[in-house]
């Protein structure tokens with residue numbers, strides 16, 4: 377039965393190409409930059425979507441997060457419901473907000489006016505995260521138009537504030553409306569992925585950003601014995617820190633790359649001229665650590681390695697974290713939501729989905745910390761946050777079918 381329905385649904389979704397373009401056009405035109413980034417918030421886009429979904433016959437709830445920086449004093453968090461045969465749910469959570477366009481000169485067309493060029497739909501937000509909004513809405517619309525009742529109740533969440541920390545979005549929902557979600561719900565977050573649609577993100581590394589400040593003594597470059605050269609000391613520290621890979625050598629094949637990474641990145645300017653030995657240097661490490669390791673132990677080891685070099689070069693060392701985010705517990709690669717997505721990806725794209733861990737953070741971490749197994753998945757063009765952001769129309773069609781497959785088959 378679901379197989380026959382799925383064939384009908386696919387045909388239906390194939391007929392929605394123009395609808396998808398039109399919806400992207402409406403969404404792109406409604407600027408939803410959050411107040412943290414100087415924008416008006418998500419109200420206009422949310423009102424448009426609520427209107428549309430109500431017209432389709434869906435019940436839509438709003439769970440507004442108070443925020444007096446925006447007109448109306450709250451940030452919208454919508455949930456649209458399509459009742460199924462059971463109270464168990466399939467969630468698709470997308471976010472309403474977008475990042476600002478950045479340097480306008482880098483855009484080839486107005487970021488807030490949709491431009492269609494072949495298969496590509498250009499505009500701020502088209503990929504991040506209108507892709508999720510459009511695919512989930514169109515998958516639900518196909519069921520509605522064919523009057524199909526899914527086995528599980530479908531819940532489309534359209535949340536605020538993903539780009540600036542989720543305090544007014546998913547974090548708020550979980551803190552204040554936790555009972556919306558149940559541990560046996562299937563939760564899909566279409567907000568990251570890879571270009572062939574095979575990556576199902578289930579885990580994240582812990583993130584640790586460190587600032588290391590080295591103090592020595594500045595002097596004329598012709599008399600190095602009078603100073604303590606902090607650039608040389610910092611350089612030796614960076615080399616000594618290469619040992620971290622051996623100290624924390626575990627590999628976990630779920631992740632890409634499979635090991636923890638410890639990268640020296642930013643270096644602050646020291647002296648402006650060549651003939652002065654610097655007496656102060658500051659550099660930074662970006663560490664992405666497998667969840668198997670405790671960040672406190674990592675910090676301790678880094679400090680010990682750098683301090684030994686500092687002693688040798690007779691400089692002093694100060695180390696402080698700039699960001700420290702322990703990873704959320706991973707979603708099991710065997711979780712029903714992962715299995716449902718793998719089956720759907722195989723059916724629609726003819727490819728094998730692969731549960732994977734990544735180095736960066738996603739909004740799914742909030743679900744995972746709350747004990748809710750969530751999977752992040754979509755087919756991306758990797759243009760999020762960039763100038764000339766676009767999404768591919770054929771990916772919208774394919775991904776809508778994948779979601780519809782999950783909707784019809786998840787028992």
Ligand SMILES: [Zn+2]
Pocket residue numbers: 471504505538567
């Ligand atoms: Zn996003």
